[in-house]
Amino acid sequence: MKKMFLFFILFSLFVNAQIVNLIIIDVSNSLPIDDSDVYFKKSTKNFVSGKEGKAIVDLSNVDVTDELIISKKDYQDLIIKVSTIKSDLNVRLRKIPKIELEETVVSNLKPVDVLKKVIENYEKNFNVDKYYFLVDLTQKYKIDTVYESFINLDLQFKFDKGKVKVKSSGEVKNKYEKGSSTSDLTFETSDYFKHLYLYEGFKLMYKNLLKNEYINTKLVFTKYADKPMYEVYLDKSEDEKNYLLIDKESFSVVEYVLRLKNEIKTNNNYPLQRDGVMSFKYRPYLDSWVLKESEVKFTMNLVEENKEDIKIDFLYKIQTFNFDTKPFPKFMRSINLNRNIKNQF
Structure with missing residues (x-):
């Protein structure tokens, strides 16, 4: 009976570990970040954080060698190995320095040039x-x-x-x-x-x-x-x-x-x-x-x-x-x- 009870405890822990709650916040002000993209490098599942910075991530059928990626425009990506995720997580994103954004691209392109390239590569x-x-x-x-x-x-x-x-x-x-x-x-x-x-x-x-x-x-x-x-x-x-x-x-x-x-x-x-x-x-x-x-x-x-x-x-x-x-x-x-x-x- 004790072995059976222990088995059910372990089984319950395994099932619960398939669902992970992420809280995504800004490292500079500790405010929640909504509309962050949460997805895997290989798995096709994806999630989005809500107004409180929360994203509910389903790990079922995700390969343990995969990586969970958290992205937001103007922020640095955060990458977490799936094998290291054991419980709910609070994660912090850091904004990309303005000078880095300014140095990312040096170009004489205009909006009309970029849109032309979009059309040429659309298909x-x-x-x-x-x-x-x-x-x-x-x-x-x-x-x-x-x-x-x-x-x-x-x-x-x-x-x-x-x-x-x-x-x-x-x-x-x-x-x-x-x-x-x-x-x-x-x-x-x-x-x-x-x-x-x-x-x-x-x-x-x-x-x-x-x-x-x-x-x-x-x-x-x-x-x-x-x-x-x-x-x-x-x-x-x-x-x-x-x-x-x-x-x-x-x-x-x-x-x-x-x-x-x-x-x-x-x-x-x-x-x-x-x-x-x-x-x-x-x-x-x-x-x-x-x-x-x-x-x-x-x-x-x-x-x-x-x-x-x-x-x-x-x-x-x-x-x-x-x-x-x-x-x-x-x-x-x-x-x-x-x-x-x-x-x-």
Whole structure:
């Protein structure tokens, strides 16, 4: 009986050791660092730290010879051997000295030159078509104070340039609906997925640069994942601002953020004024970069005839937590992207 009791204790310790809590803080001020990338050198799993600097890392099925890498733009990478991780960790990141950033790159390149290189190397660098992605998807929208819709689930994505196939295991992690909608406005996500293939958008930016259509352009240098990076800022107006983080060596886009304030037409042809951000982020894997996450977050105002304006808060976010060259088991149910995903569960 004593041997059996000891066995269960050891088994429990082994299972618990598969999940490790990381707290990531700034060494200079001891403040937590959010949105840090936590990933492995060889394993395809990846994680992101939250507002309190916490990242929950799953070590199951990770080779003990692998390395855990913690990265944040403008900070030095921290690398930890998996074999040395025995329990929860508090880790400290140190900012890269400004003089080191300034000396990282000496170049006469301009934003138009860098963007041209991005386009020339895009097909080689953009690996979204190569993998099946397991993503955590969150969709939430709120209409005034009278209606709220939310769904959170895991999905499998397979991209083919401007096309995407999505499959589900049929399981939903969380879903709710509160109140009743005052509008029959629907949100289609098919166009959003097309934008995950950013090639055409970058070509348009390049043409706009050649036509001098940006009121402000800037190129600066930084580091991410211990690699020199270009930061490109392109402001077309006060209501349209583009930011790109670009790997200096491969000219691969590591991050793209569009801040946008404009007006579009709804499915009922009513004006929809929107103000928010679209972002796309990638993580290093071996000698390339792969999709890490994307988010659309808008505050909107719907103007309908003979009605009071309707305020809408919209969030759509996908975050990759694993990827592979082969499809994942259990994800067999096809999802129709021309219909609201929430209505299919």
